[in-house]
Amino acid sequence: MKMLLIYPRWPKLDRQTEFHLPPHGPVVFAATLPTTVDLTFVDENLQSIDFDADCDVVALSTMLTAQLPRAFEIAARFRAKGIKVIFGGISTMLHSEEVRQHADAIFLGEAEGRMAAVIDDLQAGRLKPVYDYMNNPPDINLIGTARREILDRPLYNYRGVQMLDLVHASRGCKFDCFPCCTGFLGGKKFRPRPIDKVIAEMEAIQNNRLFIVDNSLAQDRQWLKDLFTAMIPLKKKWVSHPILDDDEILKLAAEAGAWYVYQAVFDTSEVIRKRIKRLKEHGIGIEGTIILGTDDQSEDDIKRLVDFLLEVQLDVAEFTILTPFPHSPIRRQLEQEGRILSSNWLDYTADKVVFQPKKMTPEKLQEMYHYAWDTFHAEGGHALRMGKLFKDVMLREMNDGTYRRYDPKVARSFKKGLPAA
Ligand code: B12
Ligand code: SF4
Structure with missing residues (x-):
């Protein structure tokens, strides 16, 4: 077949x-x-x-x-x-x-x-x-090691810099945030994979850089402690969605190789300011994921938010426009209020306005999206800021002896399932 x-x-x-x-x-x-x-x-x-x-x-x-x-x-x-x-x-x-x-x-x-x-x-x-x-x-025990050998590995590099490999340690999410479809997809229950299987899968990946794509690493304190402790000897460097905002957990995450997190930033509150400060104190970088166009945001609020992000010195920011994806709580609300402007899925790319914002016109929100990207990245564009995050990880790898120069031949051996040496 x-x-x-x-x-x-x-x-x-x-x-x-x-x-x-x-x-x-x-x-x-x-x-x-x-x-x-x-x-x-x-x-x-x-x-x-x-x-x-x-x-x-x-x-x-x-x-x-x-x-x-x-x-x-x-x-x-x-x-x-x-x-x-x-x-x-x-x-x-x-x-x-x-x-x-x-x-x-x-x-x-x-x-x-x-x-x-x-x-x-x-x-x-x-x-x-x-x-x-x-x-x-x-x-959950049936989840096997992903078959990464089907990928044409050398294609996944950025100007010669090795991209990350994706892996997951759990499924489901117990939260139910307004823009998210995960509750519908995976049920609202946290389902961790057995840690020994996850560690074996991570260890077998011939790449030092991982993206742990779990929905949220803030769901079960004890499991996080066990997972991070088991990861320390692997010396991998990794990116993830938010990690539990707790000093003991963040310390362990850092020891386990946390490189940077995708941190949702909704407002300019002290909670966010402290969270970012704490991550930085633990040596963990931050890529902010910022949704523009929520009902509480006016044009001025977006400007203030961008100023705040610069002030707290996020490493990178990824702005998107609020998008009412099917089966998300926000879609239900906007449908009830008759505020969906387009259901052309080609426009559902998270950078186009497809609903009627509350405090500005759709055109103004579109303009503010470009304003946010351009203002935040005015001093050093997005590529430069990403480059800095990669430079940081390379320095860390050089310090602990795990750095490997990107080599297409090694990447190709990956596809054939051969050892990386
Ligand atoms: C990892 C991830 C990413 C990664 C993707 C990396 C990659 N190359 O794969 C990155 C970070 C790039 C990403 C980006 C975005 N993402 Co995303 N992402 C996810 C996340 C957290 C996990 C997906 C995943 O890997 N799941 C685990 C895998 C194993 O599950 P799976 O794909 O369902 O596969 C299983 C089955 O479905 C089945 N299966 C899969 N394929 C097939 C095929 C066949 C034939 C069969 C029979 C079965 C089958 O088998 C698998 C094993 O059971 C999901 C949330 C979630 N819980 O799913 C959001 C999610 C998919 N993302 C979402 C969004 C919104 C985005 C962004 C727009 C976010 C943003 N920045 O604002 C961007 C895209 C922007 C852009 N245009 O560039 C939304 C999707 C919205 C939508 N309807 O389009 C989700 C659902 C989260 C949410 N907010 O609700 N994302
Ligand atoms: S946004 Fe993240 S934390 Fe919130 S429900 Fe979705 S996956 Fe869970």
């Missing part, structure tokens, strides 16, 4: 430096497939699709809403040739009714332990239109 697994391309944020992280959903999904499946993977952000490829089935893995229009085009071309197309991934779950119109089958939920049956159905010619496992997560 030959499967062509495709990750459709998606646009980067306007003003953001273009670099590409290795996809995560597809490599984790690949680990759920029976060994009888002969898999070829294409990341369309960096590779082109061979529409004449010899395959029995095309699997489309979609993460973002904005990936869907392109995914539908790809599906149509293969289906026109009589090749079955199956969709899965986050935005497939968020837009299941619409995706169904473009697929032979859609898979909803987490795939661990479930793909052998789907492949059997496919081979027997009885593929079902919907495999629905939403709200029915598999046993």
Whole structure:
């Protein structure tokens, strides 16, 4: 059974430096497939699709809403040739009714332990239109080591600097923040993976730099202590979503190699100021993720927020425009208030205004998005600030003997599953 697994391309944020992280959903999904499946993977952000490829089935893995229009085009071309197309991934779950119109089958939920049956159905010619496992997560022990060898590794570098490898130590999120779809996707329950399996997976990754993509590292204090303690000997350097704001945990995180965190900054409060100060005191960098256009923000508030970010000296800032993604609490609210202006998914890139803001016009909010990027990055652009974060990590690696010069040959050996030496 030959499967062509495709990750459709998606646009980067306007003003953001273009670099590409290795996809995560597809490599984790690949680990759920029976060994009888002969898999070829294409990341369309960096590779082109061979529409004449010899395959029995095309699997489309979609993460973002904005990936869907392109995914539908790809599906149509293969289906026109009589090749079955199956969709899965986050935005497939968020837009299941619409995706169904473009697929032979859609898979909803987490795939661990479930793909052998789907492949059997496919081979027997009885593929079902919907495999629905939403709200029915598999046993967390079934999550296997992601199959990173399907990636064309040398492609994931930025001007010769090795990009990070993505890994996850837990699923689900017990919080329910207003712009987020995670509650709908993973249930509102924190589901940690067994720490020994996570450590074994991290250790096997031939890259010193990781992105721990867990939704939040602020959900279970004891588990965090155990995880970070177990990570210390690995000497990896890593990036993550927010870490529990607690001195003992942050100290351990730093010892375990915390490099920088994506920290949501909603306001100019003392809480945020102290959190940023604490992270810095522990030697952890901060990439602020800042949503513009919330109901409490006027044009002046956005200007004040940008001044605040400069004052607290964030290392990097990533501004986005509030986007009412399906199945997020904010979409429900804006729908009720009749404030959704566009449901064209191509506009759901988080850098375009698709709703009526409360305290300014849509045009003004769009202008303030550019103002925020340009003002924050006026002294040293985004690429320069990112470059500084990478310089910092290289110095740390040189100090503890883990630095490895980026070498495409080593990266290629990764693909073949050979040792890195
Ligand atoms: C990691 C991550 C990222 C990474 C992605 C890196 C990468 N290259 O993969 C980065 C940091 C780049 C990222 C960026 C953004 N992200 Co993001 N991200 C996530 C996050 C936290 C985890 C995704 C993940 O890896 N999950 C774990 C994997 C294993 O799960 P999975 O993909 O679902 O795969 C499983 C199944 O679905 C299935 N499966 C997967 N593929 C397939 C295919 C088939 C055929 C089948 C059968 C099954 C199947 O198998 C897997 C194993 O069970 C999610 C939140 C979440 N909880 O999902 C948000 C999330 C996807 N991101 C989101 C957003 C909003 C963004 C940003 C716009 C955020 C921003 N900056 O404001 C940007 C994109 C901006 C841009 N245009 O550049 C939203 C999506 C909104 C939307 N509807 O589009 C989410 C849901 C979070 C939220 N706020 O609600 N993100
Ligand atoms: S924004 Fe982060 S912490 Fe909040 S619900 Fe979503 S994943 Fe959880």
